[in-house]
Each structure stands twice: as C-alpha cells, then as structure tokens.
Amino acid sequence: MERSPRTELAAFLRSRRRQVDPSGLGVPVSGQRRTPGLRREEVALLSGVSHTWYTWLEQGRDIRPSRQVVDAVARTLQLSPAEHQYVLRLAGYAAAAPAEPGRAQVPAHAQRLLDALGDSPAYVITRSWSIVAWNAAYARFYPGVATAPAADRNLLWVVFTDPYVRELLGDWTTDSRRFLTQFRAEVGARLHDADVVDLLARLQQASAHFRAGWASHDVDSFSSSERRFEHPAVGTLLLEHHQLTLADSPDLQLVVYTATAGSDSAARLARLSAG
Template identity: 40%
Template sequence: MATVQDDNLLGNYLRYHRTRLDAASLGYSMTRRRTPGLRREEVALLANVSTTWYTWLEQGRGGAPSAEVLDRLARALALTDVEREHLFLLALNRPPEGAYPKSRSVTPQLQRMLDSLENCPAYVKTAEWDIIAWNRAATVVLTDYAVLPEKRRNILRIIFCEPGIRNKIPNWESVARFVVATFRTETARSGGGARARALVEELSLASAEFTALWRDHDVGLYGEGTKYIQHSTLGLITLEYSAFSVDGKPDLGLVIYTPATPEDRVGIRALIEKKTLSLT
C-alpha cells in the first residue's frame, strides 16, 4: 500500500491557504495571473516579511518563525481561529496564546446534556477551576453551587477555604494534593493567565496547606478516578469520575461522577427524587 510522506507540513499548509485566497476580492489585478490565489510576494507584503524569506518558508527552509510573524501570516492569509491554531502547532508545536476566548458560560445544548444525567452528578469547570454549570444531581450529592456566591464556586476555594469540607472528604489530604497538582498542570497548559495567578496568590495567603502543596511543584492529570464523600444523608458514598474537554472550548472541562456501587446508585436516586418532590 502506498503511503504519503510529507516532510514540509508548514510550507504546504501556507501554500494551500495562499492559493485559496480570492485575489480579485482583495483588490489585486487578475492580468497575467496564471495560478489561483495570491502570489508569494503579495502574501509577504501583507505579512510584512521579505519575499525571499516567505518563499523559503513555503519550501521548508525558512527556519522557525516567531509568534508575532505567525500572527501576521495568519492575518495575511485570512485564517480562522482554528486554522490559526493549526498554523502555530505546525510551526511552534504549541497553540497561540488566547487561541480561543475564555468562557464563563455554557451553551444551552451542553446544559441540557448535564440535566439529562439525572442520577450522575456533573459540572463544567473553567481553566481556573471555577464551576460555571452543574446539574441537579451535583446540587444534591456534591455542593449546592447555586447558594454559593459566584466567587466561591471554585474547586480550590471549596477544598481549602470552605468550612466543614474536611468532614465531607475522608481522604482530604490526598485529595488536596491531587487537586493542586492537577490545577498546576491545567493552568500551565492554558497559559497560566492573570485569573489563575490571582487565585494562587489568594489561596497562598488564606491556606498554609495550599502554600505547602504549591511549593512541592507536583503535577498531575484529572483523567479518571474514585471520589469518596461523607454525605450528610447517605453516609459514605463512592463515586467514579471521568473528566472530558469541551470541543472548541479547551479552557472548559466536563466532569461526570457515576455511583460506584448498586447501593450508591439506589441511595442517590432516592435522595434526588425526594429532593425534587420537596420542591414541587
């Protein structure tokens, strides 16, 4: 079976988008224009780089361009946000800073998906671990986020600053270490913005435990695992969790908790039904 070997991914990507541009709509003359799209010198002029260097870039011998140059090339080639991100990945092996706008809400479709998980607590968190959406099961089993002020709807603030939280988490020390290590990894991936830095500074002043864990420089991944909760009504319950990214919004993460045993499933379902009936 024949295979396709492509050793010049960046150059071919630039050439592809250059030839797709409509020269006439951009005000260029179509006289003596034998090939579609813009000429190399025209793209170079729009991106404020030399024609020779841009030509080398398409040929795979121009060296690694800077982020600033890539931004100018993206504008010159009229790339979309997704296309711009792919350009950076090809050239620098990383996405551009601010590839996608930060999200502080979820779409109605995503909220309906959360609500459809009737017996499985689930929520959506930001890169700074703010909880911005949740379902009824999360309110009953985990925390009633609706009664918390918006600023306090943050996993790290709840773990380190919320009164009584240690009584609800039997293995609080290991959970706290895991949370800090995973938060460090995720904020580094998202660029460690001002909101994340401010949160670290706030927690360092508020919690000696957080300060000590943050200084350890441990890293981790959310992935999948098991969570134990000492619930006020159900007693000790066990939940299995899985974490997912939200496509198109890489700063958002979806976490779903599933009852780990038949007894947990029955108890959680009965409690949710009881709470729901009390509201009707």
C-alpha cells in the same frame, strides 16, 4: 506575586534537579555536597547543553530552548510523563489556551446534557476551574455551589476553603493534593493570566495546606478512577470520577460522578435525588 511561564519553568527545574539521585545516573559522588540532587553543570553535561545555557534556564532568562533541549533535560531529571508535558507547555510547546469563558458562554446544549445525567452529580469547569454550570444532582451533592459568590465558585478554592467540601471528600489530605497537582499541570503555562494570579494569591493567603503543596511544584495528570465521599445526608458514596472535554467548546470540561448500576452508592444517590 505574578509568575510568568519562564519563571515557573525555572522554579520547577530547580525543584526537580534537587530530587534526582546523582548515583542513579552514574554521576560520581565524592565529598560533601552542600545541596541534595544534581548540580547545574551535571544536568547540563548529561543533557548535552552548555552549563551557561542551562543556568539561564534556571534563572528564568528570556531564552527559548528548543524542544529537543527540553526533552533532554526532562530525561536527565527523570520527569514523569505529566511533568514532561508540564515543562513542554511552560516552554511554549503547546497551543495557547482560549480566553476564560464566563457562565453566560456555556452552551445551552451543555446544560441540557448535565440535566440528562439524572442522579449523577455533574458540573462544567473552565480551564481555570471556575464552576460555570451544574445539574440538580450536583446541587444536592454540594449545596454550596448555588449560593457561593461567583468569585468563590471555583473547584480549587472550595476544596481548600469550604469546610463542607473538606468533610465531603473521603480523604481530604490526599484528595486536595491530587486536585492541586492536576490544577498546576493544567495552568502552568498561564500562571500570568489575571484570573489565575488572583486565585493563587487568595489561596496562598487562605490556606497553609495550599501554600505547602504549591511550594512543592508537584504536577500530575487526571485519570478517571473511583473516589470516596462522605455525604452528610446519605453517608458513604463510592463514585467514579470522569472529566470530558466538550468537542465544540474545548475550553470547557464536563466533570461527572457516576455510581455502578445496582450498587449501594447508586441507591444512595437515588435517595439523595428523591430528597
């Protein structure tokens, strides 16, 4: 079902309200509560807004909260920095994303940059995580990228549906969850876009793990760190995962996996390149 930023904001606030420990905020807890977490009127009181106004937020009403209200609610619900940024975007306090580009719109110099990365697997994704360009090292790392139908050449789709990727990721349960929470943080304000609606509908149908993870409303931000992969040809690879925005194409992200110079993983990537 198509969701607007307003309805996603409502669902997200409800999910996070239920996770807050009232006693940690000095809210007296007496008697038996029917549901866990804070009550709506408690969130409103602690945030300095009216009960009716906050109720409208959780009902997805056509209202526009001020940034100060969003910040106050975020503090009351004890949101993480990534979650706080997420609700700000959902409430309209972020620049609108450019239109989703197709493969033909990837600048030629971006492909040259990919190719210059040598043994380091690298690819370019759009804001909806469609994979629109890659280098030869990535095609060896994940051969399916070159043969997948264009509609299925999406990072989140392959993580949850491709058995090869499931085996490639060192800890699929943790890694897939990480991808999902980062994706949600990035597209939350664009859940009504046709390409996002289509991708989510297909994933909801294709993967029970995705359905469960998406229902949690968890979000997180990207951070460069070491990832473990189990490649069928060269074995264990410990690679740093980087994501960069192209300055002249801010709607595109360059994703690169690099190995420490002189490491066993670097030698294995070189063997993979040599065939």
